[in-house]
Amino acid sequence: MSTKKKIKKILIPNRGEIAIRIQRTCRELNIATAAVFSEPDRHAQHVRYADEAYLLPGSAAKDTYLNQDLIFKIAEQCGADAIHPGYGFLSENAEFSRRCKEHGIRFIGPPAEAIELMGLKTEARRVMQEAGVPVVPGTEPLATAEIAAAKAEEIGYPVLIKATAGGGGKGMRRVEKPGELKPAFEACRREARGAFGDPRVYIEKYLTKPRHVEFQVLADLHGNTIHLYERECSIQRRHQKIIEETPSPVVDEDMRLRMGKVAVEAARACGYANAGTVEFMVDADKNFYFLEMNTRLQVEHPITEMITGIDLVERQVRIAEGESLTFDSIPRHGAAIECRIYAEDPSNNFLPSPGLIKGLTDPGGPGIRNDSGVYAGFTIPMEYDPLISKLVVWGENRSQALARMLRALEEYHLLGIRTNIPYLRKIIMHPEFISGDYDTHFIDRHQESLLEAEPEEVKIESIALAAAAILRLMGSGEQARQSQTEAAAPGTGQPRVSNWKLSGRIHSMQNNGSMGV
Numbered sequence: 426m427s428t429k430k431k432i433k434k435i436l437i438p439n440r441g442e443i444a445i446r447i448q449r450t451c452r453e454l455n456i457a458t459a460a461v462f463s464e465p466d467r468h469a470q471h472v473r474y475a476d477e478a479y480l481l482p483g484s485a486a487k488d489t490y491l492n493q494d495l496i497f498k499i500a501e502q503c504g505a506d507a508i509h510p511g512y513g514f515l516s517e518n519a520e521f522s523r524r525c526k527e528h529g530i531r532f533i534g535p536p537a538e539a540i541e542l543m544g545l546k547t548e549a550r551r552v553m554q555e556a557g558v559p560v561v562p563g564t565e566p567l568a569t570a571e572i573a574a575a576k577a578e579e580i581g582y583p584v585l586i587k588a589t590a591g592g593g594g595k596g597m598r599r600v601e602k603p604g605e606l607k608p609a610f611e612a613c614r615r616e617a618r619g620a621f622g623d624p625r626v627y628i629e630k631y632l633t634k635p636r637h638v639e640f641q642v643l644a645d646l647h648g649n650t651i652h653l654y655e656r657e658c659s660i661q662r663r664h665q666k667i668i669e670e671t672p673s674p675v676v677d678e679d680m681r682l683r684m685g686k687v688a689v690e691a692a693r694a695c696g697y698a699n700a701g702t703v704e705f706m707v708d709a710d711k712n713f714y715f716l717e718m719n720t721r722l723q724v725e726h727p728i729t730e731m732i733t734g735i736d737l738v739e740r741q742v743r744i745a746e747g748e749s750l751t752f753d754s755i756p757r758h759g760a761a762i763e764c765r766i767y768a769e770d771p772s773n774n775f776l777p778s779p780g781l782i783k784g785l786t787d788p789g790g791p792g793i794r795n796d797s798g799v800y801a802g803f804t805i806p807m808e809y810d811p812l813i814s815k816l817v818v819w820g821e822n823r824s825q826a827l828a829r830m831l832r833a834l835e836e837y838h839l840l841g842i843r844t845n846i847p848y849l850r851k852i853i854m855h856p857e858f859i860s861g862d863y864d865t866h867f868i869d870r871h872q873e874s875l876l877e878a879e880p881e882e883v884k885i886e887s888i889a890l891a892a893a894a895i896l897r898l899m900g901s902g903e904q905a906r907q908s909q910t911e912a913a914a915p916g917t918g919q920p921r922v923s924n925w926k927l928s929g930r931i932h933s934m935q936n937n938g939s940m941g942v
Contacts, residue, residue, distance in 0.1 A: 594664025674861025
């Protein structure tokens, strides 16, 4: 049982948009914030926004944002009584969580034991199986390629070789036939050793036409656990999510109830507290299997906030303060989509595009949210992940959200760097995405067409065709009726009616060659 105690100052050992996102909630809660920054981030937005900021000398992540000793020294110096790690860096580091407790600092996240348990994928699978949670057929860690080959034959090809301590798509290979297994096994072990310091790998059955669907969970320190619905995360490039939406086009109400119940059971099985995400793979027959649990705030958390009205960072803080969850369930309304905006060049193998942002035009208008960590005049450093912002839209239904995202991507312009905005726009306009009938292989199937350069007149025509398809989706078919039902006013069962219409005229800014479009 936890005693309620208000937090006065939070140290955020992170950078970019997530640091600012946390700072904003803290400002609303009248909680002071302390930022940290490396040399390349000296002029970053999160440094400007914080109440106070402290230098982490150097530029490499291991010397700065991952330097636990230095971060605890700063926490003591500034008098922080809590630490919010954001995502990435130290957010899923069990040792860091444990050291926070030793220093008398509240870690705004789960207990170290839960992080440790869910961080080892094979151990997480074992715990879930014991709890009755369905898991993808797979193995324990495998010592040799020969043992792996025998297990793969038992499971049946294709299979995935995955790092035991993995995440983010690292240390992962798909194997289609026996002859490919040994080199893939050795490559995974090397990559796992380099990325996680743990060379162990295991095998999992590869599902055909899989979809990646995750559930947001919240758990307090008093044993109460709830879920806040699902997020569809199947648009991925090299196992990295780039577009997410909620609700999932594939999840109906019965499936949502079943998956939500399993997600809550999974969180309880590992003694979870605070915010977390239970991830599932869904096969072509709509069977779902536990994949992993992310023991932190997800990059894509804003779309859940958009349909529930719940500030997840505030909930994290309240839980860390010892407050109980005061609701059994949360109404949801409408649909939301997130696009991750990166400083990268899709036409050059998605290489990062660091450099000075010479000009910036943010999208705006109804239903638009842009969680950004940059400004005009800021130089994007080459040392870190090139995420610029998370562009999020909300609509009364999926069709309206699609149209708003299309508009927002058209409005978003950055001068001086290359971005993935045109690439994202092509995905949003693709008939397969508009229909909602896509899976994790979408990028692989359509990569060539997504990378094709379009003359301005062709681009305008493509946008007009996509807009027309969205309008048709809004006005007819079972999907439109389902969207209206999902947008029901909480407690009434009656659909909310939107008078919004997409203009028939499409205008597009001319690309002068230096814009990130």
